[in-house]
Amino acid sequence: NAGVTQTPKFQVLKTGQSMTLQCAQDMNHNSMYWYRQDPGMGLRLIYYSASEGTTDKGEVPNGYNVSRLNKREFSLRLESAAPSQTSVYFCASSKQTGRDTQYFGPGTRLTVL
Amino acid sequence: KNQVEQSPQSLIILEGKNCTLQCNYTVSPFSNLRWYKQDTGRGPVSLTIMTFSENTKSNGRYTATLDADTKQSSLHITASQLSDSASYICVVNVAGGYNKLIFGAGTRLAVHP
Numbered sequence: 001n002a003g004v005t006q007t008p009k010f011q012v013l014k015t016g017q018s019m020t021l022q023c024a025q026d027m028n029h030n031s032m033y034w035y036r037q038d039p040g041m042g043l044r045l046i047y048y049s050a051s052e053g054t055t056d057k058g059e060v061p062n063g064y065n066v067s068r069l070n071k072r073e074f075s076l077r078l079e080s081a082a083p084s085q086t087s088v089y090f091c092a093s094s095k096q097t098g099r100d101t102q103y104f105g106p107g108t109r110l111t112v113l
Numbered sequence: 114k115n116q117v118e119q120s121p122q123s124l125i126i127l128e129g130k131n132c133t134l135q136c137n138y139t140v141s142p143f144s145n146l147r148w149y150k151q152d153t154g155r156g157p158v159s160l161t162i163m164t165f166s167e168n169t170k171s172n173g174r175y176t177a178t179l180d181a182d183t184k185q186s187s188l189h190i191t192a193s194q195l196s197d198s199a200s201y202i203c204v205v206n207v208a209g210g211y212n213k214l215i216f217g218a219g220t221r222l223a224v225h226p
Contacts, residue, residue, distance in 0.1 A: 004156070031212065033212075040218055041218055042117065042202070042215070042216030042217050042218050042219070043157075043202075043214075043216040044216075045213070045214070048211055048212075050211055056211065090156050090157075092156075096212075097210070097211040097212040099144050099145055099206055099212065100212060101147075101159050101162065102159075102212065102214065103159075104156030104157050104158070105156050106154070106155055106156050107154070107155070107156055
């Protein structure tokens, strides 16, 4: 039982390049989330998926797109990376939305030059 | 505006000593409050959860308190160990909706031998 896994662990991009961050969970959770963590700030929600087949914007969605591929997988895409997107990205999952505990992956450290 | 503020930003203590971390929040409507531990290079892991009616919750050497009237919480660590070195994040769950979490910026704790 690996919990929440993310790939890659590290990535360096040039401004304007695109990439997809992958996330998978093996806990049979319905809800999944993408966050970013910047120095001196709390985690901020980018997008979430309450259940398979649905996605919704969070607090900071601009510049990102997501795909809930199936119940296990939730990907985050940067179409044209910008230096402001340099951050650590965390994927999380929970049984349902509401008050259920969110379980976090190990993170992807992204640098955009 | 929903906010979670933590103090101190960082703290250094000697192994075996106790410490207390503080959290003040202005979140409405309130559902619950969690403390997460985040080791360097890892994702956050839930330590405790408290609802409005609970004023204390323990998890081993970690004891969290909640004063819903003053909107304050604390995390007390007893007999600290080197493995307690991490960031501790106070997180408030907004009632209703999709499991919206408001994250504090965290307190970075270093335990020295």
